[in-house]
Amino acid sequence: MATVVAIPLLKNITVNAQPTVTLGNFTAVCANAPSFTLSGGLPLSGTYFGSGVSSGSFDPSAAGNGIKSITYKFTDANSCTDSASSNIVVDSVTTLTFPALANICGGSARKAINIATPIGGIYKGVGVVNDTLFNPVLSGTGTFTLRYVFTNSFGCSDSTNQTIGVDTIPIVSFTIQDSICVNNDSLNLLSTPAGGVFSGAGVVGSKFSPVGLNGRVGINYMYTGANGCFNSVADTIRVDSVTAVAFAIPDSICFGSPAIPLNGTPMGGMYSLNGNSYTNTNYSGLMANSVDTIGYSYTNAFGCIDSTVEYVRVDSVTQVTLSSFGSICEDDTINLTNGLPLGGVYSGLNVIGSQYVGDTSGTWRISYTYTNQFGCIDSVDSNILVKSKPKLTLGSVGLICENTSDFLLTAGSPIGGIYKGSGIVNDTTFSATLAGIGMHSITYTLQDTNACTDSINFTLTVDTVPIVSLDSFAFACRNQGLLNLTGGSPIGGVYYGTGIIGSNQFDPSIGYGNYQVGYKFIDGKGCQDSLMKPIIVDTLPQIVSAAVEDICQNVGLLTLTKGNPATGNYEGLGIQSNGQFDPKSVSVGIDSLFYVLESRCGIDSLKVKFNVLAAPEVDLPPYGRICDAQEGLALTQGKPAGGLYFVDGVESTIITARLGRANVDYVLTNASGCTDTASASIEYYSNPEITVVGDKAICAGDSARFRVKEELVTYIWNGDTASSEYFLNPKDMILGENLVKLKGIDSLGCASEVMVRVNSSLCGFSVKAMPNPNDGNFALIINTGTEQEVDIAVWNTHGQKISGFNTVLIAGKNEFLYNLLDSAPGMYILEILVGQDLIIEKFVIK
Known part of the structure; x- marks a missing residue:
């Protein structure tokens, strides 16, 4: 069995059970929420750690926006520690902007205040209506704080304040008299306080003018205070009309003329003469070369007065004279200039304006009347002698046609005079060509021994020549015999010219060429005209030669070489409406067309054989887009194989890699020499640079x-x-x-x-087994920069766990002594689990 002991070597280590710690989920909070006490960690009495955590409370504003990890750590009575973590989301609060609001005047219209951003919030405060408007009527005057509250998509709310001032409006007044006559002078307008603006009909600045007005007229006074708020007051004044007076009298009269009645309206007014009261109802000039002033005034029911003044000039009369006139001829006209002063008017028999026309011989009276600058008149008479003039007659001229030659005129009698008018040349000769068709007025003039002149007018008529028309002649073939000529109009004329037989036949046997034939017609007045047209004599056509080269079927529309003569055309299968030949319209192999030569006298044709050659059909698939601009591309895609490739017009077997677009043409020529082309494009792009x-x-x-x-x-x-x-x-x-x-x-x-x-x-973390190799007794030394909980285990190479325990490392050096004397020699593995990170350290027991 393995034994692990900490220093000192003789002290046992008790491995206690690690407590199980849990931490519940946190609900999201807003960044501006107040600090709150953290809960949910079990067992109770643990400690919370993390951004924004202080003394067991979480402050969202200190933590900041985003996902924050909260760790709950619990240490039991055995000093064994465990921890659990859970995330808390701190949602951001939207930054609000509420621009400054300009002051408004009390009693003004509601003002929109929804200028805060972002939009979508609500506005609160005194005077706020409908969340977006401020009503100064509701708020009264003063300064008011408005609050804008906005809740974002996370449900987080924030607010911002702005103030708005409601200014007082000034108290204004003004007075004006009740009525004024329309022709009175302007009134001064007085107001309190001064400095405002008057407006209304007739108002100019601070004055009221009644001119042009009638009835009640409204006047408004508006005053703007220092705070920009304004108020206004209105009043009215009655503008009384004046009764319009009328008084008509001539601007001037001649001295000594009859008296003129005075007719001022409406009746009942007062007259004045030269500034003095005048009670007479008639007026006559007091003195020549003077000006009298006559006035008339009238007062109506409103007490409004109107008056008018007329000025009358009393003019003198100018004395006139008229010297004697000389003699004139009958029908002569003279300008009358003998009257003095100049500018008068002549009158009498045959006087027209300032001219006299001597209509009849004898002595005749002429009067001269002069009106001076004042309109005053004087007149005088004088006589004029009118002498007789010669009498002219006119003989016959005879027929004149439009094409008659110029001739000398002798119709006027007595002779010796001159002719004037349309078509007259040198006063004696008439030119029909110059005059033109129609009636022409001619004047014959003769002066007698009394130096009196007479003239007579007559008309010369230039008759039209017949309008001859001649239809174009049809072509004639040389061998077709005599042609009867028609088309001349009017009918009844005769044909003339080369090849004409009799009066209306043409003989084309005279040979190939162009011949002029004329038609002449004489009308009933004896006037004649003629017209000429050509007759073309043609011959039978004849083809000399024609040939067509072999054609590839895919060459498209082709203009064939003309035969001899070149005036012919090809006809047959494949010939288009424009004369071109389409090889695709016929099959590959031997084909034929006809070369046709046509004239008005007949048709000739020649069969032309040629070979339509089969053309290759090539295909070049699209290349599309290539991303790696470092790789070239061999050109082998064209089908069938054996053709040539051209890259942007240059023959090539590869497309060298380059950025941009390249155009590829594939051209294949078969054994018959026929060619077909297919085209495609390729676009090269470089792969993106990634940093x-x-x-x-x-x-x-x-x-x-x-x-x-x-x-x-x-x-x-x-x-x-x-x-x-x-x-x-x-x-x-x-x-x-x-x-x-x-x-x-x-x-x-x-x-x-x-x-x-x-x-x-593992920053600041190191693991080392000492000594290594060892005999089973060794020390495990772990250095760490922070206090950390670890799981430590020893495994043999068969996957068997020899020992294991959980502990909390202190910051600094940690040393653990192992006694594995009972373990077999070989390699062993130390596993140190720090959080989710596993550290491996191998050691050998000898």
Whole structure:
């Protein structure tokens, strides 16, 4: 039997039963909850340990947010100790912000106060309604504290305060007289306290003007105090209308003119003349070249007065003169300028405005009337002599056609005069071409020995020539015989030109070419016109040659080489509407088309044979995406084999790894020389770079924390998908080196793997058997930095437990003496269990 003793060597060690300790679960608490006494640990009278624990109470604010481990430790009467742990969750309290509230005025509208963040809480305090509004009517004036209370998703509540001031509003007043006439001067508006703002119709600053108003008019006075609060008061004033007076009199009169009645309205008013009362109801000018002032005023039932003033200028009359006129010819017109002063009006028989027209020979009277600048009139008369003029006649001119040559005019009598009008050249000649078709007014003018001139108007008519039309002639074949010509209009004309026989036949035997043929027609007035059109004489077509080269079936639409002559076209299977040939429309092998040459005189064709060659059909499967940009790719995917590969246009047998996109073309040419191409693209991406930062060494019982610097889509830690941050639990680690495998996948689906090493050790803990080897008597020395509970056992290599006990190590050096003299020589194993960590120490008994 093995014996274990502590120093001194002669003292026995009693191994007592270890107490069984349990600790119940804790409910979650808020970070701002008050401290509370911990309970749930059994047996009672133990001690609680952990973050935020003090004297058996737990303070959430001291512990901080998160999951906190609470340990309950109990030591029995034998000083044997056991402990149990349980987690308590400290839920965070949401930080609240309640911005400052501006002061408002008493009696103002309700103000929204829901500006605290985060939203979703409730507001409390004097004047708060509906949890979101503040009503200054309910609160009265003063400063009030409002509280905002918010409960987060954990059920944790917090609150914050803010103040709001309700200011008093000023007391204001003003008075104004009861009524005012609309044409009165402005009133000064007086108020208490001064310094506010008046508003309303007719208000300008602190004055009221009744101009343009009528009836009751409201005036408002608003005053804003030093605290920004305002109040207003209103009053009214009656604006009485004035009775509009009207008084019409000419602006001016001529001295000595009849008296003018005075007609002021409404009746019953008072007149004045030049500032003096005037009781006469008629007015006449007192003195020439003067201005009289006539006033009229009227007072209505409201006592409001209106008046008007008219000014009358009394003007003098200007004396006029008119010198004698010279003689004129009949129908002549002269400008009348003999009257003085200038600017008067002439009148009399045949006077038009300031001109006189000598309509009939003889002596005639002309009057001149002058109105001066004042409108005063004077007039005088004078005579004018009108002389007779020559009498003209006109003879016949005759027929004129549109295409008549220019001719000399001799129709006017007596001769010696000149002609004017449309188509007249050099005063004597008429040009029908210049005048154009239609009726043209011509004037013939002659001056006699009295220097009097007469003229006569007549009309020359230029008749139209017949409108000749000629349809285009159809082509003629050289060998078809005489052609009867038609298409000339109007009918009844004759055809003329090369090849014409008689009046309407054409002989095409004159040979191949283009011939001009005319048609002439004379109308009933004797005017004629003609028109010419070509006749084309053609011959039968003839093909000289045509050939088509062999064609690969996959070349697409093809423009075939024209034959000789090149004016022909190919016809047959595969010929498209645009004249191109589609080889896919026919079978592989010998095919034929017809080369057709067509003219208006006939058709010629030639059968052309050629070979349609079979083309290869190639395929190149898509490459898709390749993540590892370090690996190249051999090009062997094209089918059938034997073709050439081109990477981005350059012939190659591999795709060299590179980042980005590459285009691959596979080209295969068969024995017939026909080619087909297939294309595909490949995209290279580099695998993601992964940098893991975190713990490299930890103490046993602690978690290891790792974080990936790069942003990836998927993080797989030791086979489990997680986030960029990973915690390795103590239960998943052993003492010594632990490996963590991370596979990271980026947004392109490319992945990289890294291994992270973390070393777990019992910090400050060492175990040693001395001496080793030994004869069965040896000391087990354990050094530890803290008080710890351990289980110690000895095992042989057959798995048999030799000895074992539980004890609590003190901080520092702990020594245990073993007496295993009865044990057989060989290797033995010391197991020291510290929490969940097992330490192995081997020793040998000789």
